[in-house]
Amino acid sequence: MTHSYEKLTDFTRQVFLHMGCPPADAKLATEVLVAADLRGIDSHGVARLAGYVRLWKAGRINPTPQIKVVHETPSTATVDGDAGLGLVVGPKAMEIAIAKAKAAGSGWVAVRNSNHYGIAGYHAMMALQHDMIGMSMTNASPLVAPTFANERMLGTNPIAVAIPAGSQPPFVADFATTTAANGKLEILQRQEKEAPLGWIQDAQGQPSTNPNELKEGGALLPLGGDREHGSHKGYCLGAIVDIFSAVLSGANYGPWAPPFVSFLPMPDDPVGAGLGHFMGAMRIDGFRPAEEFKQNMDKWIGRFRQTKTTGEAPAVLIPGDPEREMEAERRAHGIPLNDKVEQSLQEVAEEFKLVF
């Protein structure tokens, strides 16, 4: 089934209102969540709405958080999200990073006591309209085995970097630090197809092509897949995201990161509060005049678009191209949902006495 952006937005806002979010927060959380569906990152959009509802019912989400700066310098801050929706805490923390960048050239905000914050790219892209570079990362439920490990120690810990250009659209990188994100495995599960080697390992720590391996005690692999192909670098990236997001802020890190699914218990020996994020904003004109920078970004992007290809694809892509094209398509023609997601939204509608 395909639904209009407006319909999904309206329904999602009703759900957040029903959870007790103040209207402005419900609107913000909705915008962040549905941005994932618009941009084609289906695993992070309304597909997770029922999951947020379950976390709220389990008392793990505070719909009326008092978000506070608990520590700061002119260019840094730590924010306590008061167990709020990451979809609300995330953008509010990014606003603080942007305000600090306005005053001090750059702003860096570590966030603790938060929850899943949707797509990393949303937060990073908030900086673009201010002629700033935006960065965003978050830790997440442990699903990833470091190089040589047979244990889930890290989340898929994404990194997003958004860089403004002039006449070209902005450069927007947004990627999990694993070979493949969990959403890609879910697609293969539905299609009953095998996964490429290098994506996952089984419960014994051996390479596997079974996309259901995560349900059977297996783990996702860091970008690179194995030691010979540089998985220690993917492990470094995931670890850096974990430390910046959670050790710097005072959130739970590594295997202590709280699970997204409400049926898994919280770790009984927490090392911090909730999940962690890390946000950054740098004013372009903290380095050189913004117009000069943008002209050079246009030149960078233009030159990379002209790269000779191997023939595998019609052109070399600029990070952000596929998501921007998807957004244009879905704004115009609607957002397709698979049966499982459709059903989960119907169930939420029934329970909350809403129309979907």
Next chain:
Amino acid sequence: MTHSYEKLTDFTRQVFLHMGCPPADAKLATEVLVAADLRGIDSHGVARLAGYVRLWKAGRINPTPQIKVVHETPSTATVDGDAGLGLVVGPKAMEIAIAKAKAAGSGWVAVRNSNHYGIAGYHAMMALQHDMIGMSMTNASPLVAPTFANERMLGTNPIAVAIPAGSQPPFVADFATTTAANGKLEILQRQEKEAPLGWIQDAQGQPSTNPNELKEGGALLPLGGDREHGSHKGYCLGAIVDIFSAVLSGANYGPWAPPFVSFLPMPDDPVGAGLGHFMGAMRIDGFRPAEEFKQNMDKWIGRFRQTKTTGEAPAVLIPGDPEREMEAERRAHGIPLNDKVEQSLQEVAEEFKLVF
């Protein structure tokens, strides 16, 4: 042949003095260069000394640079390296980042008009003694084909992040954003062994296992190796390093980055000045008390050391472990050089009338 750290240091300093570097700069450049040999990153140490000499003879290195801050805010700056050795410009730029972090919580310095700056990790690690997180990255001669590309557009563009701990040694990640760094290919060339698939492609853009492919028009591949294994993420990382180091600073970016080898001509349509770097320092206590952070880093590191392994290796490593162990070993027992490097140093000694 194996040489003591002291001997290599003394010889290298004499060479930089002969090039006309002031004594303090010669000492600093030597420390940065030989740090690579100590830490086992042989491709970036004295193996490159003859290369620096050739660049100097070609007039591409200014031994007495006037390094200047050309633009700044409380937490950001752009530095012009005046075509100096990156081995001198790099640490001086990092000192500026550290000073800004002292005053404003964090410091971020983009550098233009520089040259090859040795190992990224050296600069990042300078922050550790100040209870700061250090970051460092640099662009480099184009050798890497982005996903779907049959053209060398990016350098191996490394990223280093150094994070202090308490009783544990610091976390130090330092890695090229390619599947494998060029130094690994050189080892395979000497051993006449094949490279794993996913490291390189040939001049036609096809996967190859020939470690000599770079000399025959091929290219290194971004971390991930191919699209199915996430090479678009490695390409994103390499691109971010290029943009932060060179577009933000006003250096040459992408395929315009100047070659390290003096026999290749400089691009005749430069888009900036020299090579670029990007340095960052964040005060730990800009986020939470340093002691509290370090206790949690000790806990993070301790927990990761206890990770159950697949049996492939005796333990999961913490980034920085192999290099630290190598440094202890080489400080005690000397630094082995292969015949080619040995000969290149003999030639420099002869030419400069020095003893090696």
